[in-house]
Amino acid sequence: MNERNITQICLIITLIGIIFFILNYEEEYTEKTISEMTEKIGSKGIIIGKVDYVIKEEPLIFILQNEEKIKVFYPKKIEIKKDDIVEIFAETTEYNKEIELFAQKVIIK
């Protein structure tokens, strides 16, 4: 096996990877409403809404209002206040028999 053969194997591996990537890739987060998110535990989505009430600052727990209200848990510190418009990237989880959102990222608009 010479340099050319190794390069060819490298190219084939990359191509196989790209094909698998194209066939299986799904957009991880699409914009959803709270009701769409709460249909299934484990749903992921982007929700834009208004901060209704900040329960705790660190870790951040707040109530998000879209067309309905839901509790959001964000394990990091970020300064938000009531009436801020936020965009959150989250997953639906169940905690203490209550459905809430676990946020991976919170952006203040």
Place this chain on the structure above:
Amino acid sequence: MILYLIIGIILGTITGLIPGIHTNNITRIAFLTPLFGNEAIIFVLSMVTTQSFVDFIPTIFIGVANEGSFEGILPGHKMFLNGKAHEAIALTVFGGIIATIISIISFPFFVKFIDFFPTHFEIIIPIILIFSIITLIMTEKTKNKKAIALFVIIIAATQGIIFKEQIFPLISGYFGISTLINATMKNQKIKKQKIEFEIKNNKIIDSITGVIGGAIVAFVPGIGNNLAAAIIKLFRQKIETKNYLTLLGSINTSNFIFSFPILTFLSKTRNGAMIFLKERIFFTEQTIWLGCTTILITSGIAGIITIIISKKISKNIDKNYFLKIQKNNLLEKIAIIFVIILVFMFNGVFGIIALIFATALGIITINTKTKRSNCLAFLIIPVLFFYLFQLI
């Protein structure tokens, strides 16, 4: 997504080319970024996979130790001095590529394996380590050399315990600077670098062995790439230099690949890159698919990048300015100063002290013609203590 892949590959290449800079340093910076989810997977996996390939370039060409590949210094630098550096690099790339294919195919089996064997290693590993130490001593040819090997093992183990966090200075001393000083003293000349090579297909066996080693490294705490390679070398007494490089390339890559299912299914992390992912992603079936495809795409690209860089360096080595540097062993002297600066930058004065002691021990093994692998006791003994204390 492509942007994160490109950034990951570029950073992986940089961290691989500069000894002492590990992907852990970059992931420390990544923690400051808002990267998460798919972006984080693509960025981190492309970076660590690329680094596992490029890692061997400084190790083989300048004989400078890198945390993931220092066992490659001696065989790799030997091939470099004989004008076969490009072939040595190609062997590690070959090992890495085969490891990628086998590791990805064996993902489901590996997952079943980690489910089945949660604690058995706690008994097996100390036995293997004790056996390795005994084998290190017993494989020395004369009684005198056996006594020196025992002395080296005791000193290296003591250094490993005292300088616990100083892995880079220690490996640089044992395997890097001591080799460079020896080359300077002997006034070794580098032969003209050959670009053409032929790798025999039987090297696939070493790649498969490497994948098993990589899986163990990813799974068992305390066992690193180099320690696994050294143990395999001990059990396979007559392993050729070329086969050993293939084995090292395979272990280095498969270790990174297997650390991803370990994180996904067991939530356990063995390196900074995986700690970053643990904090930034939700684990789903999609995560595993994305991880596998990122590794496949990146391995191919990283293999080609490594071959191109190696070829460029090999061609330039034969040019006039390099021959001027070669007079008076200037290259080795520059490499020694470079390592000292890196050690001081990353590990401070304590690191320099560790480097001096480790270099002294490395030189002792060279002058007494005992195996340099005896210095690996700096890793083996502390790991052995770790397991023995767990059993108690």
